[in-house]
Amino acid sequence: MEAINKFNGVVCPLNRANIDTDQIIPKQFLKRIERQGFGQYVFHHWRFDDEGNKREDFIMNQTQYENAEILVAGENFGCGSSREHAPWALLDYGFRVVIAPSFADIFYNNCVKNGILAIRLTEEEVEELMKKAEEPGYRLFVNLKDQDVFDRKGFVAEFDIDPYWKEMLLNGWDEIAVTLNLEDNIKKYEEKIAAGK
Known part of the structure; x- marks a missing residue:
């Protein structure tokens, strides 16, 4: 998994609430077994x-949003x-x-x-970003370490994130990587069990 800390990208405003997972990726495209290849759908x-x-x-078909890397959407996404x-x-x-x-948990x-x-x-902050993103090429800057987002025109907002999730994203760890960080402890435990201790 690719780590993320400081990031900036063009913003695409999708001004809809309650966007569900079937709208994000319709069920007929769920036949792949690998994680890649779903973006086209x-x-x-x-x-x-x-x-x-x-x-x-x-909106995503408009030229100015073709290479957007930040999506702004309505509540209950x-x-x-x-x-x-x-x-x-x-x-x-x-x-x-x-x-x-807000997001579904x-x-x-x-x-x-x-x-x-x-x-x-x-x-209110999301509504402001929606309006700003109507401007072609509007970019937003994200700093995960400092937990804020900002643009070059005066917009600044802070956000909360669980420290565990923050550490995972900053390091590019998925749950397997977190487990592998404990590999030495796991090996010692297995050796202890094998020795009957």
Whole structure:
């Protein structure tokens, strides 16, 4: 998993609340067994019509948001099922940071476990970012160590994150890596058990 600390990227504003995991990655695309390759299907029914053509009215299809790496959305983002494919799809598409007033708990945890920084800001702060992101090329800067986000035009907001999740993201650890950090202790324990002590 790639570590994240200081990060900046173009912001895509998705001004919708209660976006569920089936809208993020529809169920018919969940047949892959690896984590890669889901990005092409993210928000599929909103991005494409029935013939597979890009919908001109969907914000992610606008040229100024094609390379966005920060997604700003409405409250209760990631509700619905517990499918881990949703953060896989967002990450594979290119989003490293998702900002919203609130997230579904399982989705939030799945984001962090897969290297996406999910940031909770107030509704007012999110609304301000939505407006600012209408400007082409609007960039937001994220500092995980200091737990703040800011732009070059005066916007600054602080966010909370559990110290455990913060350490995992700063170091690029998933749960397997956390376990492997204890490899010496595990080996000593196994040797002790094998010796009958």
